[in-house]
Amino acid sequence: MSSNSVCIIGAGISGLTVANNLVNAGIEVTLVERNPYPGGRALFYGCKASDSCVHCGVCLIREAVMNFRRTHNIKSQFSSELTGFSRSNGEGILLEIETHPNIIDWRLCTECGKCIEACPENAVKIAPGWKYYVDSGCNDCGKCVDVCPEGAIALKRESMRESIHADCLVIASGFKPFDPSVNRKWSYGESPRIITGSDLEELFYTENYLPGVVKKSDCKRIAFLQCVGSRNVTEGGEYCSRVCCAYALQMAGRLKDEFPHTEIDFYYMDIQHFGKDFESFFGDVSRKVNFINSNPITFSVDRADRPVVRYESITEQKDKEEAYDLVVLSNGIAPGDKNEALAKMTGLSLDKSGFLYAMNGMGGVFVTGACKQPMRIEDCIEDATGVTGEVLSYLEERVQVK
Ligand code: SF4
Ligand code: SF4
Ligand code: SF4
Incomplete structure (x- = not known):
């Protein structure tokens, strides 16, 4: 068990920014994302530049996803959600994560595109800057499995539960339109x-x-x-x-x-x-x-x-x-549809509009990005950078107390 481990819920721009900053500071990071790809909703937004850049921030998300692909020391769990939270006797936090297995293992996929051609249901999709994933249109016909040269596709459907320990939790679960x-x-x-x-x-x-x-x-x-x-x-x-x-x-x-x-x-x-x-x-x-x-x-x-x-x-x-x-x-x-469940599980409050409210660091829980208030992409990056600093101070204090 590492004494400096952080679990981040949400791999949108806020979660990716915190994850990247923390691994660069030598912290062990587990990133939990409910989609089968990182980047969040805004990964599927388009560039709005006219004659020059208008700072819509969409390219910053693609860049963060590409950086994440190149970073090998972030443990990532896609198609996964936080289902349990408890404090473990002054030793940090115990988290329960439920994973609905990805049909395509992104680590093995070489992006040859054969599965897209083979799929009769148009169920294989590409996330920009990322790799291939299978959506709910899949009928389990197995044609993609037969053509994949890397053995990257498995049609297993059973969910798995796993308990992980972390010194603190960062919630970056985003918003809904x-x-x-x-x-x-x-x-x-x-x-x-x-x-x-x-x-x-x-x-x-x-x-x-x-x-x-x-x-x-x-x-x-x-x-x-x-x-x-x-x-x-x-x-x-x-x-x-x-x-x-x-x-x-x-x-x-x-x-x-x-x-x-x-x-x-x-x-x-x-x-x-x-x-x-x-x-x-x-x-x-x-x-x-x-x-x-x-x-x-x-x-x-x-x-x-x-x-x-x-x-x-x-x-x-x-x-x-x-x-x-x-x-x-x-x-x-609008506030994310998981805000209420996350607040109940972790002991956080909701503000009157339904956004997550946290005194960052209280009980080892931090909140960043659009799950706590509406924010533009550039503001999310700034907020996540500030929260990274707070997490690092919290971890340093914990080590001193120990
Ligand atoms: S066939 Fe396999 S290696 Fe090729 S894109 Fe699909 S999952 Fe990736
Ligand atoms: S199992 Fe069949 S329907 Fe599902 S993704 Fe593969 S080819 Fe498409
Ligand atoms: S940013 Fe504020 S003022 Fe502008 S459209 Fe949205 S809610 Fe209205």
């Missing part, structure tokens, strides 16, 4: 022309930029609606999600570059400033996008199946309506 289908007023799911910012992120990742139903040549008008699921107690939280102004403006600017003849309207209550280059970035986007300061909105769909936005213009003090080819609901950050 707000789901606008919980409120019919957003009409999400009722028209393929109404999508979320999260959906658009994935379209950027595939470099398609528009959903299939919207043809590039017909796309004359796009609307972005801000604060969807944020700053509203009755549906999401009353907090500002802090990320959606940034990603929506970055995507709007990029779309205008891709489709210069498309008009883009940006409905907002306030614009959240972000990053040190905000002023020059905002000046650039302002030349591409029409800003409409408005109060909350209702929708309908017109005879041509286009979403119609009804709003109260704050500047003109009157109700107006506009039809669009595509509406993007800039959905905010």
